[in-house]
Amino acid sequence: MAKQRKVTAVWARIGIYAFLLAAAAFFLLPLYVMLTTSFKSMEEIRLGQIFALPSAPSFDAWRAAWSEACTGVSCEGVRGGFWNSVAIAVPSVVLPILLGAVNGYALSWWKPRGGEWLFGILMLGAFIPIQVMIYPLVKLEAALGIYSSLPGIVVVHLVFAMPIMTLLFRNYYAGLPAELFKAARVDGGGFWRIFVQLVLPMSTPMLIVAAIMQITGVWNDYILGLTFAGRENQPMTVQLNNVINTTTGERLYNLNMAATILTSAVPLLVYLISGRWFVRGIAAGAVK
Structure with missing residues (x-):
């Protein structure tokens, strides 16, 4: 009886961790896509490999977003x-x-x-x-x-x-x-x-x-x-x-x-x- 309870507790813990990992992945996946996309060039983005890591990471998009992007008639970034x-x-x-x-x-x-x-x-x-x-x-x-x-x-x-x-x-x-x-x-x-x-x-x-x-x-x-x-x-x-x-x-x-x-x-x-x-x-x- 004690052994059966221990096995049940182990499977319950595995189920809880599996659910937590799935929930974390669900919420973190969009952030991962945003981060990897921000470091890619437009040529690499056109390949359509949305989950792939950037082959040549670059901060050019970050610099442009901060100080060069156009917000209407002004092009001074955010x-x-x-x-x-x-x-x-x-x-x-x-x-x-x-x-x-x-x-x-x-x-x-x-x-x-x-x-x-x-x-x-x-x-x-x-x-x-x-x-x-x-x-x-x-x-x-x-x-x-x-x-x-x-x-x-x-x-x-x-x-x-x-x-x-x-x-x-x-x-x-x-x-x-x-x-x-x-x-x-x-x-x-x-x-x-x-x-x-x-x-x-x-x-x-x-x-x-x-x-x-x-x-x-x-x-x-x-x-x-x-x-x-x-x-x-x-x-x-x-x-x-x-x-x-x-x-x-x-x-x-x-x-x-x-x-x-x-x-x-x-x-x-x-x-x-x-x-x-x-x-x-x-x-x-x-x-x-």
Whole structure:
């Protein structure tokens, strides 16, 4: 009986590993094709051997994608879009996280008058599709004079990020020991002093989770950047679309693949570097 259970456990483990390997191959295969294609010449791509390794790897397509590819009438690659994305992402990550942390802290422990109504409105906003809000936001920002500008796109990202950021931090802070806050209040700590000196130092896992989610969402955004950023502040995703769709004559697949990988490099690096912190933050109460 024990031997039969051991055999069953071995086969179950083999099945689990086989499934995991198949799933990993399924998701990694497109990335493999993109990488190998970006290092090939167009002559080699025309052979149709999509899974073959490049016979003579070259960075020419990467250099062209970064600084020479045409994005409409301009032929400066996606380099400008990268710095535009950085300028958009930094305030669009920092501001929602800070405001979400303050909101979550206030709603979980200070219970302001009307706080439950405010939280309900924020949660309702999380379920409204972005497309429904685009036209009203365009009219509002045009009236305020910030449409098609860097502050305009940052405000839009801030608005759409507030519900989920507030929910994450509220649930996380609600799981902290109540005795800590009671002791801090007895010692004379006020709202901001407790938040800065006590709450924020304990929020590292959740801050990293929120940063990963916000960086990924802002960097990968296309429709909001296209609509609100304006021609001078187009993010990298918009310029990637322009690179792929403004090709004349022969379509340069190696250049398109290189530009796509360059555009997705930042979210990939963020996940690779801070993946364990993301799991730790989720386990600490991010989705309670």
